[in-house]
Amino acid sequence: MSLYTSHQPSQTLALYGDCVASLRTSLAYLESAVTTLGATPSTEEGAPAGAVADMPRFANVVKTVRHYELVPQPTLAAAEASLQNEIGPAVAGLLDRASHQLARQSRRIDTLQARAALQAGRLEEPAERPANSRQAPKRTGASSASSDLRARMIHQRKEQLKYSVARLEREVAQKERELRQRLRQSMAG
Known part of the structure; x- marks a missing residue:
């Protein structure tokens, strides 16, 4: 049973509107970064060697998933x-x-x-x-x-x-x- 079952969805959005907006902005930045990475030319097309060498490390950083749960003040x-x-x-x-x-x-x-x-x-x-x-x-x-x-x-x-x-x-x-x-x-x- 969740802590938020007593709230209606609209009430939850109203209570945590700032958090939801911040999460949406973060998601938009993440999608932009993924799109940029997908559009990166490969080494065969003349991309600098440093960009390709950093790609696995950057992929590990992006893969990291962290979950934060919001808890009410009371x-x-x-x-x-x-x-x-x-x-x-x-x-x-x-x-x-x-x-x-x-x-x-x-x-x-x-x-x-x-x-x-x-x-x-x-x-x-x-x-x-x-x-x-x-x-x-x-x-x-x-x-x-x-x-x-x-x-x-x-x-x-x-x-x-x-x-x-x-x-x-x-x-x-x-x-x-x-x-x-x-x-x-x-x-x-």
């Missing part, structure tokens, strides 16, 4: 909306996953930078202290920055532990539900 809009409805949620999910992964990687980078700065501060501290001195080290700009980094690391570690505890609590609750369900099944059966 059909295209409906197909586009359908694709958006099918693909949109998947794309949104992928973007959400990517943003979560980027946030996680950002936190990881911050943690590693803080740890590197802390280790660098620890490496510098013995060089600043006298060898046999048991006095408290003096507060300097580097040690202040080091303590800030330690505080950030502790805060990040605290957040990680909170997340781990929440995950473990969810797992325990799930196991309890499973055990209760098994107990009910064994008592019922």
Whole structure:
């Protein structure tokens, strides 16, 4: 069944009048080219050799048939909306996953930078202290920055532990539900 069965022939011509006129013009040019080729003198009649040599190639170009189907705008809009409805949620999910992964990687980078700065501060501290001195080290700009980094690391570690505890609590609750369900099944059966 064709897409255009609901239209009368006159309506189809009215809707696609420009396309039909363009196709007719193209057909006229093609017929003119075929007539010109049919009237080309052969090599025996003194035609240039280049014209005859190009004839098979030109025949292959003319033989190529391409079919283009005209689709109404409402059909295209409906197909586009359908694709958006099918693909949109998947794309949104992928973007959400990517943003979560980027946030996680950002936190990881911050943690590693803080740890590197802390280790660098620890490496510098013995060089600043006298060898046999048991006095408290003096507060300097580097040690202040080091303590800030330690505080950030502790805060990040605290957040990680909170997340781990929440995950473990969810797992325990799930196991309890499973055990209760098994107990009910064994008592019922």
